[in-house]
Amino acid sequence: MGIYENNRLVKAVQEKDVAEVIRLLGLVAPSDVTLEHDNTLLHLICRICRPAQRDYENGRPIIKLLIKQGVDVDAVNDDGQTALHIAAYYGCGIGVELLVKNDADIDAKDKWGKTPLHNAAYKHDYEIASLLVSKGADVNATNKDGETPTDTISNYNHRMAQDLKDKMKALFTEDDAS
Helix, strand or coil: EEEEEHHHHHHHHHCCCHHHHHHCCCCCHHHHCCHHHHCHHHHHHHHHHCCCCCHHHHHHHHHHHHCCCCCCCCCCCCCCCCCCHHHHHEEEHHHHHHHCCCCCCCCCCEEEEECCHHHHHCCHHHHHHHHHHHHCCCCCHHHHHCCCHHHHHHHHHHCHHHHHHHHHHHHHHHHHHC
């Protein structure tokens, strides 16, 4: 189908309109839809699907549908980021959970060498970091500056409450001990 259907599908994803996404997936192959900066529809839904929003749970069926319809879970945008990078950065736990479950590369590195765990650490999101670590994310992965996720907490989150910093550092250290 044409650009009109593509635009309608993008809008339906943005609005988290599950019924419209289902309808339009009968007309448009989601893998054919590329957004600005080479983002996919998975990048988009993982960016806008945040727990504080009332329609947060609508992200789950949309992410499942996009994966089922063939959107590459490891597709990278212009910055080398996968949808998992985006989900970790924006706190989309549903996205992290479903992408990892569908074999997304948990240690994929973007153009700066950052992994999704670096993003969760930077955003001081303990829940996302904990989920990634529990699924096997490399707590010792280094970015292009040689920083691990623990370094990221120390270097960039100077305003984060010290107890949360300690909790996240302990999470990364516990994994090293096992």
